[in-house]
Amino acid sequence: MNKTIKKVAVLGSGVMGSRIACHFANIGVQVLLLDIVPFELTDEEKKKGLTKEDSLVRNRIVNQALQSTLKSNPSAIYDKAFASRISTGNFDDDLPKIKEVDWIIEVVVERLDIKQQLFEKVEKYRKPGTLITSNTSGIPMHMMCEGRSEDFQENFAGTHFFNPPRYLKLLEIIPAPKTNPEIIDFLMDYGDRFLGKETVLCKDTPAFIANRIGVYAIISGMHTIEKMGMGVSEVDKLTGTVIGRAKSATFRTMDVVGLDTTVNVANNLYKALPDDESRDKFKLPKIVEVLYENKWFGDKTGQGYFKMIRHKDGRKELKEIDFETFEYKDVEKPKFKALEAAKEHENLKNRIKLLVNFDDKAGEFYRATFYDLFRYCSNRIPEISDELYRIDQAVCAGFGWEYGPFENWDILGIKDTVSKMEAAGEKPASWVYEMLDAGHESFYKVEGGKKCYYDIPSKSYKAIPGVDEFIILDTLKAADKKLWGNAGSTVYDLGDDVIGLEFHTKMNSMGQEVIEGINTAIGMAEKSHKGLVIGNEGGNFSAGANLSMLFMFAGDQDFDEINLMIAQFQNTMMRARYSSVPVVVAPHNMALGGGCELSLHADHIQAHAELYMGLVEVGVGLIPAGGGTKEMTRRFANSVISGDVELNQLQEYFMNIAMAKVSTSAEEARNLGYLTNQDGITLNRKRQLAEAKAKVLALHESGYTQPVQQTNIKVLGKTSLALFEAGITGMQYGAYISEHDAKIARRLAWVMSGGDLSSPTEVSEQYLLDLEREAFLSLTGEKKTLERIHSILFKGKPLRN
Structure with missing residues (x-):
């Protein structure tokens, strides 16, 4: 079925309705959100002299519900600007507008009589062929569509989102007795590809599955x-x-x-x-x-x-x-x-x-x-x-x-x-028992590189539909696709001459084993493959560098070892950026510190929509020194507009690092400068690795050429140092930051300004990396930095000292 969803009407603006509206806005769909007209004026409305005919009154319920949702934490929407995709109204005045939409979703109170009354009104304005679904959590489909037209019943089904719909991945699809099978196929596919859901086909039984x-x-x-x-x-x-x-x-x-x-x-x-x-x-x-x-x-x-x-x-x-x-x-x-x-x-x-x-x-x-x-x-x-x-x-x-x-x-x-x-x-x-008697001793198995389930009627194993479009690392493991591995990382054959690197340390932190894994994987890819995907199926992409070894060296004041360790980390990040084959990184959930830095150095980021990315090293008394400070300075230099805006833009990047800002979505990561406009966002986490692999192949087919390190990065020297110093001093006088916070911020400002240069100057990436490493080393010698690292390692919480 060839359907395009450009506009959706959500009928009912309660907790679920307004959040479903936000999630459709997240993916770029225009949304009409409607609810009932209030029965009475509020005291405040009476004082303003409003009447029941005023639009502010008539749309009060829907507008208040939407505003409440937009203020909720965690946020229901990827970017506050996306709220402009939602228009509001009420059932009495605006229901005729549903003839302009492609999909009508009913999300009113769980009462059959109320739903049936609303559907009767909907039939007056709905154009034939328009999708009509209910978000009911338990009312039988056949009861809701009784008395409706043939076209209504053929295009009607249940689409049960779980709350909150942005974060919980389930979308149950429930056919009604007369639902056109093509409609169910469309909903299953749309929920998966566009809404990022685990779409599960259910029978019309109480509470579904x-x-x-x-x-x-x-x-x-x-x-x-x-x-x-x-x-x-x-x-x-x-x-x-x-x-x-x-x-x-x-x-x-x-x-x-x-x-x-x-x-x-x-x-x-x-x-x-x-x-x-x-x-x-x-x-x-x-x-x-x-x-x-x-x-x-x-x-x-x-x-x-x-x-x-x-x-x-x-x-x-x-x-x-x-x-x-x-x-x-x-x-x-x-x-x-x-x-x-x-x-x-x-x-x-x-x-x-x-x-x-x-x-x-x-x-x-x-x-x-x-x-x-x-x-x-x-x-x-x-x-x-x-x-x-x-x-x-x-x-x-x-x-x-x-x-x-x-x-x-x-x-x-x-x-x-x-x-x-x-x-x-x-x-x-x-x-x-019948399964066991037949010699089958597992519900799932991997056959021919595909995950299969035990099918009861046929008493045999069948491939789970749709999973051949995913890359599932557990399945690759079972199919003996492992090419190399150590205690913290594994390289897999992803097929089509592309290999993948997985981290599997605690919180996927980046220690020596992961650094070895990155270098080994790039070496293998450069030797005999089209490119490399770096991603994993853990709870988080990476919580950052492993602090334990750093803490030990810093405690012993073994600065030579720290210098070597940071240099190796920087060289690994730069190797990811300047390899002879495309490297695509697929971050999801937390991508902090070193996890963020690795992503910043990829040829392409294929991010999951739920991405909490940031350079957070100041929280442990340090600055980003795996190329993170260098990279944000380089990105600033390559995108500036001359004049006053130049300093403002640099200050934004500086504040992102100095305040350890972490994105609350991939869209916000783009706004913070961690993702570029060319980087991709995947809604369905299960599709992320496959889409990252597709990007590797696209880069290869387009004639990928090994990049050359940049030597013309414009830094502003004393001009930006003066700006940063004024801001740091003001924050310190206002007691917004501690003395140690100020010291860290000044080290960061030094690197992002290129040092104490008398005028704007063009420098190389290596020049900035060296400044980064020097600043990092000096901070590891600070007692208060060690106290911050100790608090994270042994108490599990940040320390502000």
Whole structure:
């Protein structure tokens, strides 16, 4: 189906509606956001003499909702300027405008009667063939489109975004009884390619896939927690990142989302599922029911499983609920032998195996909750999905899990786990036994370089649709595509004569192993390949340079070693920039310090839309010295407009580094000068490496020529030094920065000005690199710099001294 989406109408401006509108604006689509006309004037409107006919009144609800969303943190929009793509109005005056749009998305309150009334009005103005979808989280599709025209029903489906739609990757697509299959294919593809979503095809069953499984896991888990007598902090310690789930774990997540939201889904599921064998698990245990009845819903009501106490002296103190008394008590700091043992395992799969099989209270909890969920998911096929991989996709994308239920089952070993499940009274569905009897002992496997899933009807393995368009490093590993590796990095064959370099250190920090990996990969690419992609599938691209070795050398005042270390880092960055083959870097999430510097030196950056990039070295008492200061000075020099603007632009780049500014999106990284207009942005993280590879091939095919180092970088010498000094002195006098902050800023100003030159002068990149290294070395000898590094390394938080 050849459809182009230029303009979308979003009907309903509440929390979801306004955020969906923002996400469409993020990708360049024009949005019409509509809501109801207020029933009454506010006191403020009365004082202004306004009437119900004034547009300010009639559009008050929609405008207030949108402004609230635009002020939200984290932001719903990549760049505040993109808000201009959203126009607002109301259902009474502006609904006729929907005839101009290509897609209508309904996001009003979850009441069937209200949705049906709105759809009746929509039919009066909607032009035939226009997409019409509902963001319902549970109302059946067939009920919503009853009584509508054939054209409406053929173009109608469910598009269930998860909140917040910018950050949560799941988009469930639910066909209605008469939906044209081509419409579903279009929505699946558009959500993936343009909205950056994990699009999952669902059946029209209660709560679809993600909420059916995710809410079951939560409420069923609550029954286990209550039975085992576990506390809030104990559970959150066990259910967060240690097992590959959200940092906010269980109870903190419920407080943020709102307990009422989870309970409403659970109650609705209990009513809608009379034949579910685990229906009673959706009943609320006491540890949920008491809070719900008290309306302690979490952050929105000021208290939930946690409560922040604000003392008169300004102190804040976090408390947690006591499940014995249902009063608040001090937050506990639980310890488990299993978690202590797990610290030895950086690899998540190995950690999960250890934790679930550990002989202590933590292991008992994991076995109870994992085995119960495995059984439940096995029984949901084919009820909610014919394919098991869709359940994993939906839960991971909707709830932020690293691995879904069937993936976790694979990690633990299906055959062995089934025996343990039987012993625990959690016998899985019969098809699992049939699979094992046929000699198949995993739900997933890699065949012919493709990730495949076990298909139950055919009792064979089939390739997961669409994944052949992605580059998945785990799949390359399994397909024996590794070409080289050390403890911190691996080189893979990405196909088509392109190789890829992956980091896999803690937080993907850049130490000696990564530097060796970069140099080795470039050498391999230059020898026999068309180019190199540097990227990874970790939680972050790179949190920056490994500070441990620097701290040790600085503590010993071994400045010769520091000098060599920084020179090697600089030479590696420059090699990335001036190699004889194209080098494309694919940063995502955090790309800080050295991770940012490596990106800055690439031939091309293929960034993920969620990119938090910045040169943050001042936070540890240093300046960027892996070419970061040099590169921003070079970029300034190559883009300046002569006159006053020249100094203003240089000052902007200086402040970005001096204030350690980090972008909140790839679009903002472009505004900060870290990305150029030629660099690319990928919405769907799973497509990022493939698009980076495509860029390598495009650069190669266009006749890539090895660049030559620049020797004509214009620096301003005393002119800019004077400007910087005035600003630094003013900040210091105003007590905005400390004495040590001022010292760091002056070193930075020295480098970006090219030193104390009497007039503007053209210098080379190496000249600036040498200034960078000298400034960095001098700062490593400062006691207060060592204190800042120590605080980051041993306390995990920045120090301002």
